[in-house]
Amino acid sequence: MEFKDKRVLVTGSARGIGLAIARRFLSEGARVAINGRSSTTVQEVCAELGSAAVPASGDLASAGGCDEVVQAALGGLGGLDILINNAGVFPIGSMEVTDEKIWDETFNANVKSVFFTSRSALAALREARGNIVNHSSIAGLIGLSNVSAYCASKGAVLQLTKAMAMELAPDIRVNCVCPTTVDNDMGWKGFNRADDPQAAHDAFVAASKLQRMPTNHDVVEAFAFLASSRASFMTGVALPVDGGKSAGV
Numbered sequence: 001m002e003f004k005d006k007r008v009l010v011t012g013s014a015r016g017i018g019l020a021i022a023r024r025f026l027s028e029g030a031r032v033a034i035n036g037r038s039s040t041t042v043q044e045v046c047a048e049l050g051s052a053a054v055p056a057s058g059d060l061a062s063a064g065g066c067d068e069v070v071q072a073a074l075g076g077l078g079g080l081d082i083l084i085n086n087a088g089v090f091p092i093g094s095m096e097v098t099d100e101k102i103w104d105e106t107f108n109a110n111v112k113s114v115f116f117t118s119r120s121a122l123a124a125l126r127e128a129r130g131n132i133v134n135h136s137s138i139a140g141l142i143g144l145s146n147v148s149a150y151c152a153s154k155g156a157v158l159q160l161t162k163a164m165a166m167e168l169a170p171d172i173r174v175n176c177v178c179p180t181t182v183d184n185d186m187g188w189k190g191f192n193r194a195d196d197p198q199a200a201h202d203a204f205v206a207a208s209k210l211q212r213m214p215t216n217h218d219v220v221e222a223f224a225f226l227a228s229s230r231a232s233f234m235t236g237v238a239l240p241v242d243g244g245k246s247a248g249v
């Protein structure tokens with residue numbers, strides 16, 4: 001019960017990796033605030049997860065929205081020990097098709113949300129001497145084609161992580177996780193654009209050093225470690241979960 005009685009907000013946790021992270025904290029004794037944009041979906045997910053899950057639905061694309069979500073989480077949990085900034089969008093397309101609307105939506109969901117959710121949670125996290133784990137990406141570490149806005153946003157999350165770690169020490173540790181393409185809905189979004197998605201997937205796996213894609217579970221492990229007391233001397237870290245992809249060729 002590594003996270004017994006810890007109070008955790010996981011953004012974007014009504015599905016995908018965020019839901020897997022929420023389940024992990026719950027299984028280790030934490031109480032978790034669940035977030036997603038649909039209040040109905042968040043209520044349904046909380047009902048399925050049990051009484052240790054509390055709703056904190058809302059859109060994180062604006063500073064006001066972030067504050068409302070944090071206030072809902074604080075109301076349901078009575079404080080905050082761990083903030084997981086997981087919510088994000090993954091638009092795919094060349095620079096030519098990436099217009100201002102896509103750029104702004106990407107930066108609002110992926111970067112502004114991290115800054116303003118953290119900002120709203122600072123007092124509670126300071127009181128608890130808590131920590132923050134942000135969701136960056138391999139796209140924050142290396143350049144990738146046809147996802148320029150996403151790469152820029154995840155690079156910003158990585159640099160924001162380091163800046164926050166410097167400013168918030170010694171009260172609050174701040175780290176981030178950088179996965180390569182995960183074997184889930186968002187990860188397959190790129191493969192599904194190919195004429196033969198399975199062949200695109202197989203080529204990706206064949207080119208990877210560890211000969212597979214990471215699962216949600218692989219990513220959850222990195223979040224759980226950085227959020228735990230096992231990482232109590234780690235802050236400002238960008239932890240790749242990329243099977244060696246960013247290490248070299």
Ligand SMILES: NC(=O)c1ccc[n+]([C@@H]2O[C@H](COP(=O)([O-])OP(=O)(O)OC[C@H]3O[C@@H](n4cnc5c(N)ncnc54)[C@H](OP(=O)(O)O)[C@@H]3O)[C@@H](O)[C@H]2O)c1
Binds near residue numbers: 035087178180181187
């Ligand atoms: N999957 C991958 O291959 C991969 C690799 C590296 C990093 N990541 C990162 O992992 C994180 C989770 O991705 P995933 O794979 O779990 O994808 P996903 O299934 O599409 O989940 C994305 C989550 O973000 C939430 N979200 C998006 N915009 C939001 C907003 N404005 N306000 C509140 N919530 C918002 C979604 O909420 P709704 O339910 O309301 O839509 C959803 O819960 C993202 O930050 C992503 O960039 C993913």
